[in-house]
Amino acid sequence: MSEAESRHYRICPLCEACCGLEVKTRGERVVSIRGAENDVFSAGYLCPKAYALKDLHEDPDRLRRPLLKRDGRFVEVGWDEAFDEAERRLVPLLAEHGRDAVALSVGNPSAHKMSLLLYFARLAKGLGTKNVFSASTLDQMPKQLASGLMFGHWLSVAVPDIERCEHLIVIGANPAASNGSMWTVPDFRAKARALRARGGRLVVIDPRRSETAELADAHHPIRPGSDAYLLAAMAWTLFEEGLVRPGRLEPHLQGLDELRQALQPFTPEAVAGRCAIAAPVIRGLARDLAAAGRGCVYGRIGTCTQRFGSVASWLVDVLNVLTGHLDAPGGAMFAKAAAFAQNTMGPPGSGRGVTTGRWASRVSGAPEVFGELPMNCLAEEIETPGPGQVKALITVASNPVLSAPNGARLAAAFDSLDFMVSLDIYLNETTRHADLILPGPSPLDDAHYDVAFPQLSHRNHARYSAPVFAPEPGRPAEWQNLLRLTAIARGLGARADLQTLDDEGLADDLHRRAGANAGAVMQALAGRRGPERLLDLALRSGPWGDGFGTRPGGLTLERVAAAPGGIDLGPLEPRIPEMLRTPSGKVELAPPALLQDLQNAWAELQAAQPPLVVIGRREVRSNNSWMHNLPTLAKGPERCVALVHPSDASRAGLADGDRARIAGRDGAVEVKIELSAQMMAGVISLPHGWGHSLAGARLGVAAERPGVNLNLLMDDRVRDPLSGNAVLSGAPVTLEAL
Ligand SMILES: Nc1nc2c(c(=O)[nH]1)N[C@H]1C(S)=C(S)[C@@H](COP(=O)(O)OP(=O)(O)OC[C@H]3O[C@@H](n4cnc5c(=O)[nH]c(N)nc54)[C@H](O)[C@@H]3O)O[C@H]1N2
Ligand SMILES: Nc1nc2c(c(=O)[nH]1)N[C@H]1C(S)=C(S)[C@@H](COP(=O)(O)OP(=O)(O)OC[C@H]3O[C@@H](n4cnc5c(=O)[nH]c(N)nc54)[C@H](O)[C@@H]3O)O[C@H]1N2
Numbered sequence: 049m050s051e052a053e054s055r056h057y058r059i060c061p062l063c064e065a066c067c068g069l070e071v072k073t074r075g076e077r078v079v080s081i082r083g084a085e086n087d088v089f090s091a092g093y094l095c096p097k098a099y100a101l102k103d104l105h106e107d108p109d110r111l112r113r114p115l116l117k118r119d120g121r122f123v124e125v126g127w128d129e130a131f132d133e134a135e136r137r138l139v140p141l142l143a144e145h146g147r148d149a150v151a152l153s154v155g156n157p158s159a160h161k162m163s164l165l166l167y168f169a170r171l172a173k174g175l176g177t178k179n180v181f182s183a184s185t186l187d188q189m190p191k192q193l194a195s196g197l198m199f200g201h202w203l204s205v206a207v208p209d210i211e212r213c214e215h216l217i218v219i220g221a222n223p224a225a226s227n228g229s230m231w232t233v234p235d236f237r238a239k240a241r242a243l244r245a246r247g248g249r250l251v252v253i254d255p256r257r258s259e260t261a262e263l264a265d266a267h268h269p270i271r272p273g274s275d276a277y278l279l280a281a282m283a284w285t286l287f288e289e290g291l292v293r294p295g296r297l298e299p300h301l302q303g304l305d306e307l308r309q310a311l312q313p314f315t316p317e318a319v320a321g322r323c324a325i326a327a328p329v330i331r332g333l334a335r336d337l338a339a340a341g342r343g344c345v346y347g348r349i350g351t352c353t354q355r356f357g358s359v360a361s362w363l364v365d366v367l368n369v370l371t372g373h374l375d376a377p378g379g380a381m382f383a384k385a386a387a388f389a390q391n392t393m394g395p396p397g398s399g400r401g402v403t404t405g406r407w408a409s410r411v412s413g414a415p416e417v418f419g420e421l422p423m424n425c426l427a428e429e430i431e432t433p434g435p436g437q438v439k440a441l442i443t444v445a446s447n448p449v450l451s452a453p454n455g456a457r458l459a460a461a462f463d464s465l466d467f468m469v470s471l472d473i474y475l476n477e478t479t480r481h482a483d484l485i486l487p488g489p490s491p492l493d494d495a496h497y498d499v500a501f502p503q504l505s506h507r508n509h510a511r512y513s514a515p516v517f518a519p520e521p522g523r524p525a526e527w528q529n530l531l532r533l534t535a536i537a538r539g540l541g542a543r544a545d546l547q548t549l550d551d552e553g554l555a556d557d558l559h560r561r562a563g564a565n566a567g568a569v570m571q572a573l574a575g576r577r578g579p580e581r582l583l584d585l586a587l588r589s590g591p592w593g594d595g596f597g598t599r600p601g602g603l604t605l606e607r608v609a610a611a612p613g614g615i616d617l618g619p620l621e622p623r624i625p626e627m628l629r630t631p632s633g634k635v636e637l638a639p640p641a642l643l644q645d646l647q648n649a650w651a652e653l654q655a656a657q658p659p660l661v662v663i664g665r666r667e668v669r670s671n672n673s674w675m676h677n678l679p680t681l682a683k684g685p686e687r688c689v690a691l692v693h694p695s696d697a698s699r700a701g702l703a704d705g706d707r708a709r710i711a712g713r714d715g716a717v718e719v720k721i722e723l724s725a726q727m728m729a730g731v732i733s734l735p736h737g738w739g740h741s742l743a744g745a746r747l748g749v750a751a752e753r754p755g756v757n758l759n760l761l762m763d764d765r766v767r768d769p770l771s772g773n774a775v776l777s778g779a780p781v782t783l784e785a786l
């Protein structure tokens with residue numbers, strides 16, 4: 049007898065678009081996954097990765113039970129034994145070497161799991177280590193720093209209001225393939241087409257004629273790493289030609305004169321050669337943006353992962369301010385998230401702002417940014433002896449052996465650790481080095497609410513997903529694993545009562561947020577536990593919340609959960625000055641650290657440029673380093689190929705389909721090349737996250753077509769010194785035939 053089919057709604061946790069999915073199941077099986085038509089935010093859109101949630105759920109290589117390494121081999125153990133071992137190893141190490149001896153490395157999927165995002169902070173605090181590393185410094189830290197300095201909080205990031213936009217400049221992003229980043233915008237393609245259909249213009253600035261460039265009215269190839277120069281010259285043009293018109297924002301700005309001063313040398317003629325974009329084109333880009341009724345510049349990873357990434361990210365918003373497009377409909381606007389947004393908490397209009405460098409890394413002295421140290425400093429902190437040396441590592445959904453520069457060095461460093469534990473769902477390139485792996489559940493077994501992405505969404509919304517399948521009995525959720533490690537780190541033991549610990553954590557939060565009302569609020573939340581309780585608190589005390597009765601009809605978790613397609617909270621609305629959290633209560637146009645680094649950029653303008661460099665690439669059917677084991681996505685043409693401009697190929701004597709050796713400073717890869725007129729001459733494009741041929745991993749499907757690791761070509765000594773971000777764009781390489 050066949051079981052009845054049931055229907056579930058689930059937000060896709062695989063990328064930042066956060067599409068609503070309709071998952072049909074029969075018993076324990078997934079029958080189908082489709083875009084949820086009733087989703088108030090994504091309205092039925094999905095990409096091919098969504099269907100891979102079924103593969104992921106069923107993947108025989110996905111870990112279900114803890115793995116403990118004994119005599120060099122992994123064996124399955126029970127949860128109690130696993131945590132007892134963690135306690136046995138971690139506690140003496142902390143006692144002997146201190147808190148900083150344990151490092152944390154947290155990766156991208158954590159941003160997509162409320163369990164991990166909300167409870168990682170508990171572990172970091174309980175551990176008290178300064179050695180916290182994350183994918184943020186391989187990615188968006190420059191944008192967060194620039195936003196923090198300008199608007200007062202790290203997540204006060206302005207995003208294009210694309211549905212009302214008429215002129216969109218996309219620089220260093222490829223949302224047609226990535227589905228958007230630091231900008232939650234499902235179905236970018238349809239929205240870009242609609243923009244053009246209503247007479248708007250899409251302009252793309254990218255060394256490669258990307259999928260997004262293919263959709264655009266204009267594409268300007270740019271030499272990798274030179275975006276800060278281009279953007280500075282655009283801003284210079286606005287000042288020079290009297291096009292600076294901040295409009296409504298005028299009284300809320302600070303530093304306009306200093307900014308004008310600092311930009312003085314950056315004429316289009318001065319930077320044209322470096323950017324490989326002609327001066328009249330640069331002037332035209334500035335004039336068109338100024339002339340647009342509604343428009344903005346959107347910059348993403350290509351503008352972040354470079355030496356002047358923070359400066360470039362800052363200048364993106366400077367241009368939006370100068371042209372009157374920041375915080376204006378159709379421009380770059382700020383979401384008002386229903387939960388967890390710092391820019392909706394506390395007194396409106398000003399705040400403490402952001403501070404960096406509260407501590408520094410031991411070996412290189414890199415400043416702390418947003419509570420983190422640069423991922424590029426992790427290896428040296430493990431390798432370099434002396435007080436404060438990292439002796440143990442906890443990875444949380446993080447695969448730095450593939451995702452960080454010089455993975456070979458990191459792999460060797462991991463082998464020298466006294467203890468390593470990984471919260472991860474695979475035995476892969478990084479976790480093979482662990483002594484203990486603690487697996488999390490399949491996303492379909494987990495409840496979900498996006499903690500971060502509604503803060504970056506092109507429209508306000510609140511959506512919650514209940515688990516599709518009942519979690520396996522006896523199997524802890526990831527927040528419980530994090531809390532148990534927290535208990536161990538705090539000396540409370542592996543068998544500490546998690547409920548008590550969770551209550552204490554909440555009481556702490558409440559004390560900060562609700563003050564005198566803490567007792568009553570705790571009472572009102574009494575029916576819930578774990579992340580759901582934190583979520584209910586955040587929703588109810590948030591800007592759209594019921595205020596625990598003071599705003600009847602406002603949001604509660606109960607209300608959000610009862611709406612299967614979520615709750616639409618309308619288009620973005622102007623939020624300046626209310627959302628500002630800078631000490632001055634103004635938009636800071638000229639933060640001193642950025643002005644200083646702009647001068648450094650000027651000093652480096654004439655530096656000799658390498659003849660051949662490599663950049664990264666994202667493709668719809670792949671996602672960073674961990675989805676290559678899913679058959680739905682693994683099939684089809686080989687994806688880990690290098691795109692090479694025909695002139696560069698012919699110089700190396702290479703033809704289409706040949707195998708070539710691409711070498712960086714510390715490593716080399718051998719890979720198939722594809723001749724591509726999409727590339728600008730002197731630039732090779734290779735995707736990251738590949739290289740699944742390392743011994744000891746358990747990724748049966750991925751190993752069949754392992755690809756090569758782009759990060760073996762990256763130099764782990766170079767970074768954007770302000771944000772600590774790695775330089776992943778424009779690494780010098782050589783190309784030769786095999
Ligand atoms: N050269 C180059 N390098 C890059 C980039 C680039 O563009 N070029 N991009 C960078 C960027 S933007 C990022 S974000 C990083 C990403 O790099 P990482 O942060 O390392 O993330 P992933 O490569 O996605 O690896 C995710 C890990 O989490 C595990 N995982 C997946 N789901 C779960 C789960 O539910 N629970 C737990 N506990 N674990 C899970 C996976 O098995 C895998 O080990 O890579 C960066 N590296
Ligand atoms: N399918 C898929 N989707 C993903 C991911 C994935 O791996 N696969 N990863 C997710 C993650 S973690 C992130 S952070 C986002 C990133 O999302 P995006 O920021 O959109 O990242 P990319 O698609 O890599 O696009 C970056 C673009 O910058 C260009 N570029 C490289 N160097 C430079 C430069 O110096 N200057 C300029 N102007 N352009 C440059 C590249 O050619 C590329 O087209 O994507 C997310 N979505």
Ligand code: SF4
Binds near residue numbers: 062065067097
């Ligand atoms: S674009 Fe694809 S991977 Fe991203 S959230 Fe939507 S369905 Fe999931």
Ligand SMILES: [Mo]
Binds near residue numbers: 156183187
């Ligand atoms: Mo990322």
